[in-house]
Amino acid sequence: MEGLSDLVGKNMKxxxxxxxxxxxxxxRLKGEFERALNYYQKALKYVQNKxxxxxxxxxxxxxxRGMKKLELSIKSYQKSLNIMTDLKDLTGVAGAYTNLAxxxxxxxxxxxxxSKMNFARMIFTAISSRIDLSNTNKTILTNTNRVGLANSNLxxxxxxxxxxxxxxxxxxxxxxxxxxxxxxxxxxxxxxxLVLSNAYLLIKMYKQAKEAxxxxxxxxxxxxxxxxxxxxxxxxxxxxxxxxEIDSSR
Numbered sequence: 251m252e253g254l255s256d257l258v259g260k261n262m263k264x265x266x267x268x269x270x271x272x273x274x275x276x277x278r279l280k281g282e283f284e285r286a287l288n289y290y291q292k293a294l295k296y297v298q299n300k301x302x303x304x305x306x307x308x309x310x311x312x313x314x315r316g317m318k319k320l321e322l323s324i325k326s327y328q329k330s331l332n333i334m335t336d337l338k339d340l341t342g343v344a345g346a347y348t349n350l351a352x353x354x355x356x357x358x359x360x361x362x363x364x365s366k367m368n369f370a371r372m373i374f375t376a377i378s379s380r381i382d383l384s385n386t387n388k389t390i391l392t393n394t395n396r397v398g399l400a401n402s403n404l405x406x407x408x409x410x411x412x413x414x415x416x417x418x419x420x421x422x423x424x425x426x427x428x429x430x431x432x433x434x435x436x437x438x439x440x441x442x443x444l445v446l447s448n449a450y451l452l453i454k455m456y457k458q459a460k461e462a463x464x465x466x467x468x469x470x471x472x473x474x475x476x477x478x479x480x481x482x483x484x485x486x487x488x489x490x491x492x493x494x495e496i497d498s499s500r
Contacts, residue, residue, distance in 0.1 A: 267296035304333040344373035374399035440469035
């Protein structure tokens with residue numbers, strides 16, 4: 251049986267771990283990647299359980315991705331995935347597969363990205379189907395996994411778009427919209443509409459492309475997300491040019 255001093259010591263280490271992780275996150279968000287990595291590596295000395303260890307490696311994966319050191323990012327995410335697998339933490343496993351898929355998208359290895367993103371969606375779908383909505387704690391878990399499922403569908407939509415498999419891109423984006431239809435955050439809606447806009451544009455469904463882009467722009471303005479607003483404006487400009495060319499040729 252653990253004594254009081256042992257419990258106090260563990261709590262102190264846990265608090266120290268969380269403090270260092272927060273410092274690392276602040277540095278990462280400022281773009282101070284090397285400093286963030288130093289914090290995360292230091293945090294590993296204070297882990298009290300496997301969940302903490304996975305958190306540290308996942309944070310390192312995010313940081314290496316920001317530094318464009320994609321191979322190191324993959325190694326860190328893989329370590330997090332291995333731990334989550336051992337713990338049988340399905341949400342963590344699915345999240346790790348999503349992170350790995352996004353790295354392979356950046357590397358241009360789309361088939362590998364597709365495989366991992368499909369696996370993430372399969373796990374999130376399985377989790378969602380097992381959750382008891384009558385349990386308050388599990389309702390919170392449902393919200394987390396619903397966002398995860400939407401994110402994996404968005405990931406698939408982007409991969410299919412890059413592969414020019416436009417029908418599947420549209421279906422995946424529509425699935426993402428359906429999953430988060432009651433979600434307060436407009437981010438996932440806007441990203442899904444941008445995928446739809448690009449896909450409709452490529453198959454010359456200009457009316458649908460314009461409608462989807464307009465939705466994305468409105469949501470981007472609402473959430474003040476510059477990245478989404480700029481992309482939506484670019485697409486609207488492109489669609490307007492195409493429509494003018496069509497009108498002038500008549």
